[in-house]
Amino acid sequence: MAHLFNRNILLGVSGGIAAYKSAELVRQLRERGAWVRVIMTRGAREFITPLTLQALSGNPVHTELLDATAEQGMGHIELARWADLLLIAPATADLIARLSAGRADDLLTTVALATPAPVLLAPAMNQQMWRDAATTANVATLRARGAVLVGPAAGEQACGDVGPGRMEEPPVIAEAAARLFASGVLDGKRVVITAGPTREALDPVRYLSNHSSGKMGYALARAAAEAGARTTLVSGPVDLQAPDRVHTLPVTSAQQMLQQCLALARECDIFIACAAVADYRPAQIQQRKIKKGAQQTSLQLVRNPDILATVANLENSPFCVGFAAETNDLLAYARDKMQRKNLDMIVANDVSDPAVGFGSDDNEVTVLWRGGEAALARAGKNTIARQIVELIARCSAADH
Numbered sequence: 001m002a003h004l005f006n007r008n009i010l011l012g013v014s015g016g017i018a019a020y021k022s023a024e025l026v027r028q029l030r031e032r033g034a035w036v037r038v039i040m041t042r043g044a045r046e047f048i049t050p051l052t053l054q055a056l057s058g059n060p061v062h063t064e065l066l067d068a069t070a071e072q073g074m075g076h077i078e079l080a081r082w083a084d085l086l087l088i089a090p091a092t093a094d095l096i097a098r099l100s101a102g103r104a105d106d107l108l109t110t111v112a113l114a115t116p117a118p119v120l121l122a123p124a125m126n127q128q129m130w131r132d133a134a135t136t137a138n139v140a141t142l143r144a145r146g147a148v149l150v151g152p153a154a155g156e157q158a159c160g161d162v163g164p165g166r167m168e169e170p171p172v173i174a175e176a177a178a179r180l181f182a183s184g185v186l187d188g189k190r191v192v193i194t195a196g197p198t199r200e201a202l203d204p205v206r207y208l209s210n211h212s213s214g215k216m217g218y219a220l221a222r223a224a225a226e227a228g229a230r231t232t233l234v235s236g237p238v239d240l241q242a243p244d245r246v247h248t249l250p251v252t253s254a255q256q257m258l259q260q261c262l263a264l265a266r267e268c269d270i271f272i273a274c275a276a277v278a279d280y281r282p283a284q285i286q287q288r289k290i291k292k293g294a295q296q297t298s299l300q301l302v303r304n305p306d307i308l309a310t311v312a313n314l315e316n317s318p319f320c321v322g323f324a325a326e327t328n329d330l331l332a333y334a335r336d337k338m339q340r341k342n343l344d345m346i347v348a349n350d351v352s353d354p355a356v357g358f359g360s361d362d363n364e365v366t367v368l369w370r371g372g373e374a375a376l377a378r379a380g381k382n383t384i385a386r387q388i389v390e391l392i393a394r395c396s397a398a399d400h
Contacts, residue, residue: 003178020155214238219382
């Protein structure tokens with residue numbers, strides 16, 4: 001069974017008799033490790049109660065476009081950014097028509113327009129409605145825009161007709177959702193990623209560090225593995241579970257991270273330095289706890305090695321990607337860093353914004369490479385990670 005571990009699945013339920021299957025679909029998604037939130041249309045609530053899906057998903061069900069409890073009353077934007085996948089099941093003929101026309105007249109259609117996440121539709125309708133020329137044209141339009149369909153299945157329908165139009169069974173839909181995260185764009189590539197902070201010991205009790213949570217690096221490792229890469233994650237101390245299908249090597253200090261990266265760099269194709277490595281470490285580590293004494297004291301620091309620059313300047317170096325976490329003059333500093341360290345690509349993000357800074361679940365970045373750049377709009381870090389991996393795959397293939 002394919003997994004959806006730590007994926008944010010936003011399930012849209014529209015008004016058809018197949019809505020009763022959505023309860024089992026939530027269970028299937030949760031069983032595969034996904035976090036699930038549910039949007040129900042007005043019609044859906046005639047077939048199944050929000051309380052049922054709330055109990056199964058473990059989250060409140062969203063029904064209204066204007067949400068007074070949401071930040072700035074813009075619940076649809078929060079949901080759109082949260083989602084790694086918008087899954088609509090059942091997707092009725094009416095909903096498909098409204099999506100095709102670009103309508104935004106309820107919460108579900110508005111989120112569909114606002115999300116950068118992929119969209120998976122599970123159609124459910126009468127067999128003649130499915131065969132109608134209007135539905136055929138609407139489905140073609142949505143597919144051309146990148147939407148993916150699972151089903152419909154053929155068989156006996158609630159109205160007594162027999163033919164295509166039945167919503168696929170929940171296990172089939174959940175499996176299709178899991179497959180969407182396996183892009184294959186890095187099949188066979190060897191990728192090394194650094195993540196999290198480093199800790200530089202002062203004494204047996206204290207250390208110097210930073211606020212990095214490791215979330216972006218872990219999201220990149222997950223995305224690289226799903227893209228088919230043999231992925232190794234060199235991680236500083238974080239409170240995160242190791243991604244599935246990723247070889248994770250825990251380290252503490254910058255020196256330890258450098259040693260691991262050098263041991264791996266000559267055998268990898270792509271090196272992504274996402275860790276927030278401490279620039280300095282104490283010149284001397286005290287063997288005993290430093291006792292409180294004078295009102296003022298001084299601490300001598302020495303520069304830590306620049307792990308990314310060291311790897312990027314190796315003979316036959318891998319395709320090297322850096323991160324520039326800045327608080328001002330973002331793109332200028334990023335371009336300078338890319339040139340100075342001889343990088344192939346750099347990802348610039350403004351950590352002064354708490355909505356996309358250290359520890360946040362969202363990110364908003366600009367990716368720069370030799371001869372191009374792309375701004376990635378604010379979205380969940382899993383979504384941003386997949387977009388970055390796709391850019392890396394394209395640029396590294398062109399580079400070689």
